[in-house]
Amino acid sequence: AQKVTQAQTEISVVEKEDVTLDCVYETRDTTYYLFWYKQPPSGELVFLIRRNSFDEQNEISGRYSWNFQKSTSSFNFTITASQVVDSAVYFCALSETFSGGGADGLTFGKGTHLIIQP
Amino acid sequence: DTGVSQDPRHKITKRGQNVTFRCDPISEHNRLYWYRQTLGQGPEFLTYFQNEAQLEKSRLLSDRFSAERPKGSFSTLEIQRTEQGDSAMYLCASSETDRGDQPQHFGDGTRLSIL
Numbered sequence: 342a343q344k345v346t347q348a349q350t351e352i353s354v355v356e357k358e359d360v361t362l363d364c365v366y367e368t369r370d371t372t373y374y375l376f377w378y379k380q381p382p383s384g385e386l387v388f389l390i391r392r393n394s395f396d397e398q399n400e401i402s403g404r405y406s407w408n409f410q411k412s413t414s415s416f417n418f419t420i421t422a423s424q425v426v427d428s429a430v431y432f433c434a435l436s437e438t439f440s441g442g443g444a445d446g447l448t449f450g451k452g453t454h455l456i457i458q459p
Numbered sequence: 460d461t462g463v464s465q466d467p468r469h470k471i472t473k474r475g476q477n478v479t480f481r482c483d484p485i486s487e488h489n490r491l492y493w494y495r496q497t498l499g500q501g502p503e504f505l506t507y508f509q510n511e512a513q514l515e516k517s518r519l520l521s522d523r524f525s526a527e528r529p530k531g532s533f534s535t536l537e538i539q540r541t542e543q544g545d546s547a548m549y550l551c552a553s554s555e556t557d558r559g560d561q562p563q564h565f566g567d568g569t570r571l572s573i574l
Contacts, residue, residue: 345501364516366532376548378563378565383567384548384567384568385565385566386502386550386552386565387565388562388563388564388565391562392510432501432502434501446492446494446504446505446506446507446517447492447494447502447504447563448490449501449502449503450501451499451500452499452500452501
């Protein structure tokens with residue numbers, strides 16, 4: 342069965358510090374997809390990034406970067422020069438594919454509550 | 460740009476009552492998903508539709524829960540004989556295709572409180 346573990350329940354940093362959110366996953370599939378979502382206090386889940394299991398290149402988007410390491414089954418998320426607006430709960434999620442090539446529902450971790458203090 | 464729309468935003472009801480939620484996906488998204496999220500937890504998958512066909516149901520979806528997507532557009536989730544444990548945020552998401560790399564776009568959710 343698939344599983345996503347976000348061991349950090351809550352992280353608090355001062356604005357402008359860098360912060361890394363950890364995500365470790367378990368799956369028996371060789372083809373799968375990983376996602377990060379942000380849930381601000383308003384509640385709506387906002388899609389940030391996806392990565393497929395065959396693409397281990399790291400990605401950078403502005404202050405955000407993602408480090409995918411298949412060898413350790415990890416997909417970590419770093420925010421550089423954090424800002425107060427980054428305060429939210431961040432979820433890592435996994436999607437496996439079935440034989441037909443489509444995907445089922447996402448399996449989410451429990452989330453990391455990130456608090457950026459001014 | 461219209462995203463996923465859910466109605467109502469909040470529902471308060473007494474235990475034992477039936478409730479129904481509605482989800483309008485992004486236009487022309489043929490995949491529609493329902494999730495449940497309780498406080499301090501990540502969303503948990505309940506069921507999904509490919510057009511009007513319900514393709515999978517989680518074990519979390521007891522017999523008191525039923526979902527429909529009659530014309531492949533909007534969907535409804537009904538809970539019969541509500542129990543205290545049903546109190547949660549019910550989230551709807553849609554995606555463009557059935558490819559696993561397509562992100563699911565979420566609505567604001569319906570928060571259900573059982574008195």
